Amino acid sequence: MKDKVVAIMSRVLNVPAGELGEDASPDTVKNWDSLKHMALILSLEEDLGVTFSDDEIAGTLTVRGIVDIVGKKTCSSP
Amino acid sequence: MSMIRLSYSEIQDFLNQADLSRLAHLKIAILRNIMIEPITPYLRYLAYQVGFNGEIAFGEYDNIFQEAVGGQGSLLRGDTDYVLVFTALDTLSPALSRTYATLSAEQVALEIERVKEYIRNVLTGIRTQTDATILWHGWELRAHPALGILDSQSAEGQNAAVYDLNVILKGLLPSVGNAYFVDLNVCLARLGAAQFYDRRYWHIGRAPFTRQALCEIACEDVKFVRALRGKAKKCLVLDCDGVLWGGVVGEDGVAGIKLGHAHPGSAYHELQQEILNLHSRGIILAVCSKNNEEDVWDVFRKHPDMVLREDHIATSQINWRDKAANLRQIALDLNIGLDSLVFLDDSEFEVNLIRGALPEVAVIHMPPTRPAEYRDILASCGLFDMLTLSGEDRERGAMYKAEAARKKLQVQATNLEDYLRALQMVLEVRFADEFTIPRIAQLTQKTNQFNLTTRRYSEDDIKTLAGSEQSDVICARVSDRYGDSGVVGVSVVTYEDETATIDTFLLSCRVLGRGVEAAFLAQVLRRARQRGARRVIGEYRPTAKNGQTAGFYGKQGFIPSQDSVEGERQVFLYELNGDAKAAPSFFKEIKSEVDRQLETNT
Numbered sequence: 001m002k003d004k005v006v007a008i009m010s011r012v013l014n015v016p017a018g019e020l021g022e023d024a025s026p027d028t029v030k031n032w033d034s035l036k037h038m039a040l041i042l043s044l045e046e047d048l049g050v051t052f053s054d055d056e057i058a059g060t061l062t063v064r065g066i067v068d069i070v071g072k073k074t075c076s077s078p
Numbered sequence: 079m080s081m082i083r084l085s086y087s088e089i090q091d092f093l094n095q096a097d098l099s100r101l102a103h104l105k106i107a108i109l110r111n112i113m114i115e116p117i118t119p120y121l122r123y124l125a126y127q128v129g130f131n132g133e134i135a136f137g138e139y140d141n142i143f144q145e146a147v148g149g150q151g152s153l154l155r156g157d158t159d160y161v162l163v164f165t166a167l168d169t170l171s172p173a174l175s176r177t178y179a180t181l182s183a184e185q186v187a188l189e190i191e192r193v194k195e196y197i198r199n200v201l202t203g204i205r206t207q208t209d210a211t212i213l214w215h216g217w218e219l220r221a222h223p224a225l226g227i228l229d230s231q232s233a234e235g236q237n238a239a240v241y242d243l244n245v246i247l248k249g250l251l252p253s254v255g256n257a258y259f260v261d262l263n264v265c266l267a268r269l270g271a272a273q274f275y276d277r278r279y280w281h282i283g284r285a286p287f288t289r290q291a292l293c294e295i296a297c298e299d300v301k302f303v304r305a306l307r308g309k310a311k312k313c314l315v316l317d318c319d320g321v322l323w324g325g326v327v328g329e330d331g332v333a334g335i336k337l338g339h340a341h342p343g344s345a346y347h348e349l350q351q352e353i354l355n356l357h358s359r360g361i362i363l364a365v366c367s368k369n370n371e372e373d374v375w376d377v378f379r380k381h382p383d384m385v386l387r388e389d390h391i392a393t394s395q396i397n398w399r400d401k402a403a404n405l406r407q408i409a410l411d412l413n414i415g416l417d418s419l420v421f422l423d424d425s426e427f428e429v430n431l432i433r434g435a436l437p438e439v440a441v442i443h444m445p446p447t448r449p450a451e452y453r454d455i456l457a458s459c460g461l462f463d464m465l466t467l468s469g470e471d472r473e474r475g476a477m478y479k480a481e482a483a484r485k486k487l488q489v490q491a492t493n494l495e496d497y498l499r500a501l502q503m504v505l506e507v508r509f510a511d512e513f514t515i516p517r518i519a520q521l522t523q524k525t526n527q528f529n530l531t532t533r534r535y536s537e538d539d540i541k542t543l544a545g546s547e548q549s550d551v552i553c554a555r556v557s558d559r560y561g562d563s564g565v566v567g568v569s570v571v572t573y574e575d576e577t578a579t580i581d582t583f584l585l586s587c588r589v590l591g592r593g594v595e596a597a598f599l600a601q602v603l604r605r606a607r608q609r610g611a612r613r614v615i616g617e618y619r620p621t622a623k624n625g626q627t628a629g630f631y632g633k634q635g636f637i638p639s640q641d642s643v644e645g646e647r648q649v650f651l652y653e654l655n656g657d658a659k660a661a662p663s664f665f666k667e668i669k670s671e672v673d674r675q676l677e678t679n680t
Contacts, residue, residue, distance in 0.1 A: 011091035035115050038279060042116065042289040043087035054278040 001074060002067045008047050009063065012040045022064040037061075050074065082123070082297075086289055089119045096126070104130035104303065107153045107210070108162045109200075111140040111169040113285035120296035128300060128309045139284070140169055143196070146203035154207040161204055162299060163214040166286055167240070170196070174243075178224035178236040186239055194246050198253075205254040211536075212257035213302055215295070216244045219263055221271035255538035258302055258465070265294040268458070301463045308523045308534055311440060311461040312418040313392075314356060315408060318367040318374050320424040320446055322346060322386065327373045338383045345449040350385035352453045357390050360471025361462050364408045365394040366401055366421070392481070401428050402435035413587040415526060415623060420461050464524075466537065468517040470564035477588060480560035498592060498664040501558040505594060505661075507601040507670040510544040510551035517565045518553050521584060525568075526623040528595065529584040530616065530630065533570075543570055549581070550605060552672070554598045556589050563588050567598045571606065578606035579615045593662040599634055600659040605672045607654050615639070616650040635659070 010017040013031045026032040032040075041057050044050065044066070050073040052060070060066050084092065104125050108114065118134050125132035137145045137153045142165065144150040154161065167175040174181075174189055181189070197214075204212055217240050220229075229235035244259075251257040266274050269290055279285040287295070304310050319326045323346045324336025336343040357363055363386070367374055374396050378388045393411040395404035401423075409416045417438040423429050424444040432441055440461055444452050464471075488497050510518050519537040526532070535543070544551040554567030566589045570582035580602065585595050606614050616631040618624075628648075632638070636650035661668055 008087045011087045011094070014090070014094040034283065035113075038283065038285065039086070039090065039116055039119070043085070043090070046085050046289060047087055052278075054282060057278060058282055 001071050004048065005044065005067050005070055006063065008043050009040060009066070012036065012043050020063050022067075023062060025062045044070065048074065082120075082293065084123075086119065086293075089123045093119055093122055093126075098122075098126055098131040101126065101129060101131040104132045104160070105155075105158050105210075106132055106134045106160045106162060107137065107155075107158045107208075108134065108164070109137045109142045109145060109153070109204075110162075110164040111142055112164055112166045113139065113279075113283050114164055114287070114292075116285065116289070117287075117292040117296050120293050121299065124296055124300040125303065128304050128307070130303070130307075142200055143203075146200040146207075149203070149207060154204060154210075156208060158208045158210040160299075160303070161208065161210045161212045163200070163204075163212065165215070165217075167217050167243075168280075168286070169284075174236070174239055178239070183234055186234070190239060190242055190246070193243060194250070197247055197250050201250060201254045201257065205257075209256065211302070211306060212251070212254065213260050213299055214247060214251065214257065215260045215262050216247055217262070218266045218274075252538075255542075256536050260295075260298055260302070262295065262298075265291065265298055268294055297460060301460045302465070304461070305463050305465045306523060306534065306536070308526060308532075310464055310524065311361075311420045312414055312524070313362040313364055313408070313412060313420070314353065314462075315364045315366045315405060315419055315421045316353070317423040317425070317428070318365065318369060318377070318396075321422060321444055321452070322350060323377065323381075324449060327377055328369055332373075332376050332380050335377065335381070337377075337381060342449070343383065345452055347383055347385060349449075349452040349456060352456050354385050354390070356456075356462055357386075358472060359462065359464070359467060360474045362392045362412060362414075362474065363390050364412070364419075365391050365396060366404045366408060367394075367396045368398055368401075369396050371396040400431065402432060405432065405436060405439060413527075413590060420459070422456070464520065466516045466520045468520055468564075470517055473562070473564060477561060477563055480558075480563075481588070484558075484560055495664060498662075501560075501592070501664075502666040503556060503558045503592065503594075503664070504667045504669065505597050505665055506555040506557075507598065507668070507672055508553055508555070509671055510540060510553055514553050514565055515540050515544065515551075518551060518568050521565070521568050521586060522582060525584045525586060526621070527587050528590055528627055529582075529621075529624050530580070530627050531582055531619045532621050532624060533582050535570075535582075540570075548573055550609075552602060552605065554585075554594065554601075556592075556594055567594060569598065569602045571602060573606075573609050573611060576610065576612040577615060578609065578611035578613070580617065583616070593664060595630065596634065597661040597665060597668060600661045601668075601670050601672050603652065603654065603659050604670075608672065612654055614652040614654060616652065618648040618650070620645065620648075 006017050006020050009020050013029060013036055015029055015031055041052055048070060050070055056069055060069055115136060121134055122132040135153055145153050171189055171193060219237050219240050223229035224236040229237055248259045251259055273288055274291040275286055276288040316322060324342055325334060327335050337346050338344060339347060378384055393408055395407055405419060405421060409419060416436055420440045420442060421432050422442045424446040429441050429443045432439055442455060442459055444455060487500060515537055519535055519540045522533060522535040540551055543549045549570060549572045552569045553565050555565050556563045566586040568582060568584050569580060572579045572581050603614060616636050618628060631650035636652045639649040639651045641649040
């Protein structure tokens with residue numbers, strides 16, 4: 001799942017997957033601003049079939065955080 | 079929607095990697111009172127599909143008035159192509175949007191009047207700064223209006239107010255010209271409110287729309303680009319088995335195929351009705367099917383539930399050859415480009431073959447297990463949309479049938495001159511008037527092949543040119559023993575001192591190869607002489623499509639001039655000192671308003 005998430009992030013942020021380590025965040029990735037974050041959430045939702053709550057959208061700002069949340073959502077869904 | 083097969087992230091990836099710099103630029107400025115930036119990938123991708131490199135610039139959030147009327151910022155410029163305006167009611171009028179039930183009828187009326195003034199000022203402000211096409215997005219009806227079921231019972235409901243605003247906007251747009259209403263209600267209807275609004279991002283960042291809504295809106299916007307830039311498709315090429323009817327006629331027989339008013343044949347019946355709608359809008363129909371030809375025509379002639387008849391089909395390729403070769407032949411027969419074709423087929427194999435072999439052909443795949451969706455898939459493609467519907471459009475089917483008859487005569491005639499004489503052509507040359515202006519604008523928007531300068535004009539542009547003292551808009555109509563081809567030629571000529579410049583000279587592909595261009599040009603030259611011009615300048619601006627006109631002015635006795643710019647424009651000169659140019663002799667009659675004016679002048 002992590003690879004899938006990072007691949008989507010790489011496409012949307014236009015950054016090589018290798019630069020998206022677990023701790024990567026808007027502070028460390030230049031392209032990752034609030035508009036790109038929105039594009040990212042919309043893309044993850046479409047490509048992975050998950051839905052983020054508004055708190056998760058605003059509060060999930062590292063690669064690790066996003067992978068964790070997506071992992072939980074895809075495991076618990078039937 | 080059906081024309082996008084990539085996900086949002088794949089589109090962004092494509093745009094990040096692709097080099098679109100060789101495409102023509104399309105500068106889009108967006109005035110908005112909401113966050114709508116995430117629409118960018120969809121707009122750019124769809125513009126790319128139509129052949130443009132979309133460059134998108136956003137005004138500041140909720141600064142529409144300042145930028146349009148105050149001229150603040152550098153968003154609107156002389157070279158802006160499109161201005162998109164988003165005025166969400168939530169921000170524009172929180173009272174009408176959120177607290178409607180607390181307002182008195184007078185307060186509602188006052189607020190509507192305020193919005194009306196706002197629209198008027200913004201429109202004028204935009205037009206002062208740029209001639210760009212304005213696409214103003216109207217207001218969506220409420221899924222849950224403020225007064226509940228009472229809302230729909232009188233003219234005082236919230237949705238009645240929203241409806242009024244849309245009517246007001248539609249009424250004001252024509253006042254600045256080249257401005258169109260984008261109906262968000264049809265976008266909303268396609269998706270439903272639950273799929274259209276994303277309340278999470280409304281609260282986080284004042285972005286009201288879902289990803290699906292943004293895609294739907296971008297599709298709607300780009301339909302205008304397609305229509306205005308001459309990129310609308312002209313011909314629908316139909317497969318038969320599994321598309322026009324269920325089953326295989328070669329095996330099941332005419333009586334055994336699925337086609338009728340009840341399930342399972344009704345899905346095909348409804349698809350045919352939609353195809354007939356397109357035919358009535360002027361879309362040419364062709365058939366491309368792997369079948370024995372007689373079997374297919376048997377269905378067209380004998381099946382009682384066929385909506386489409388043989389008369390509707392302009393040309394066909396019914397054989398066992400590969401469909402790429404057949405599509406090329408269809409384009410050739412109709413004298414249109416491959417990029418004017420839409421290919422409709424249920425076979426994954428055929429669809430992929432065409433996508434690979436002829437990428438310029440638009441392809442619609444009908445999923446064979448879901449015929450119930452066929453009608454909606456075709457209706458939603460948006461590839462054929464035009465902004466005008468002229469009488470010619472409705473007649474086009476008959477015109478192409480006449481074309482087939484002409485081809486038969488051509489086979490019988492021994493030489494071209496005899497053939498043309500046998501056609502008994504009548505050319506009618508007239509100045510643009512209220513009846514012909516829509517068709518003239520449409521021809522400038524659609525004609526690609528015999529078009530010397532490929533300048534696209536809106537109806538308003540043509541009205542202005544026709545009304546000006548410094549220019550003429552002249553059109554040509556051709557009929558012959560097989561029927562009336564309608565208005566098929568347009569020339570725009572501007573006059574300055576003793577020079578007439580042919581700004582536009584074009585001919586519909588319907589009448590090419592019949593000497594109409596020479597006869598029409600002779601009339602344009604007569605008119606120039608009448609206007610006191612001593613020389614006429616003709617211009618050829620090369621495009622990917624109009625190569626056949628490169629030698630036109632040379633052949634008509636024009637002399638190449640020094641003002642040409644290699645690859646961009648070639649300029650030709652014609653001195654009006656000798657005898658008037660004679661029209662070809664094979665016309666039965668030439669009726670000309672130019673001649674009539676000559677007579678009244680002398």
